Amino acid sequence: MKQACEWIGVPRATYYRWRAEYKNRPEDHMVEKIRELCIQHKYRYGYRKITALLQREGTVNHKRVQRIMQREGLQCRVKTKKRKPTGQPVHIADHLLKRQFEADAPMQKLVTDITYLPFGGKMLYLSSILDLFNGEIVAYSIADKQDTTFVLDTLRQLPSLRGAILHSDQGSVYTSQAYQEAVKGKGITMSMSRKGTPADNAPIESFHSTLKSETFYLEGLTCTTTAIVEQTVRDYIFYYNSIRIQTKLNNQSPVDYRRLAA
Known part of the structure; x- marks a missing residue:
């Protein structure tokens, strides 16, 4: 403190007298107390x-307190985590499938x-x-954006299917109004x-895992x-549907199993 007083050209006695007067003023005492608390808690508190x-x-x-903290620059310095605005889902459907993964x-x-x-x-x-009946991929799309347009492109490949159930997760693309109306x-x-x-x-989680394991990872x-990624996926889906046999389908491909059941 001695060096500080010498540097600004103020006698130490003057400084201590000023500090005593400063602390005796109610507003200044409040400022000092707030400052001490802010420092003590490392500016974590508002x-x-x-x-x-x-x-x-x-x-x-x-x-x-708010006025003093704003005036003295003592506000909380913890950065608030910014969250991406996801919006509220338009509609979350009931869990109708209930893990009943077989179809007649x-x-x-x-x-x-x-x-x-x-x-x-x-x-x-x-x-x-x-399709849960035979595990066949009945529609698919590849894109560089996973937005509502993307899943709508996949959905449009289906015919009208009155009475059918389509199961998904609660992703925003599926709960969107546009997708719900199209379904x-x-x-x-x-x-x-x-x-x-x-x-x-x-x-469907299993299919995606199998696709990657039997192509990209293998x-x-x-x-x-x-271009190679896109072609690899197209080729594999054709192979998976028409050629690759599955034990649960009596060692037939999904397409062959469907044709024999017709």
Whole structure:
């Protein structure tokens, strides 16, 4: 303190007299107390919590505390986490499927989801719809944006299916008004997984995992071109539907199983 007083050219006695007078003034005493609390708590508290601490010693008006903190630059310095505005879902459907993944006829129960394809020059996404009757992929789209238009492109590939169930998660693209209206327009009833329960949509999750395992991971395609990623997915879906046999389908492909059941 001696060096500070010498630097600004103020006698130490003058400084201590000024400090004593400063502390004796009610407003200045309040400022000092608020400053001490802010420093003690490392500027983590806003005016409401500082007011609560001051009120342990007596009545204090929160507006006065707020005014002092704003004037003296003592506001909370913790950055508020910014959240992306997701908006409120238009409609969350009931969990109608209830993990009953078997169907008696084609296009009776369908499941849909989106998966990442991080193997090319840019991030791509795959939207698929799978028929639970035979595990066939009945519609799919590939795009570089996972927006409502993306899933609508997949949905438009389906015919009118009055009485069918289409199951998805609670993603914003599926709860959007545009998607809900398009589903109803095809006579389909929507079903949705419970929040944070991916097992409610296990068949389509399994397909996406199998696709990646039997193509990109098997062939070591971790960094290739966007065109190759797209072609790889198209080729595999054709192979999966028409050629790849499944034990649960009596060692037939989904397409062959459907034709024999017709």
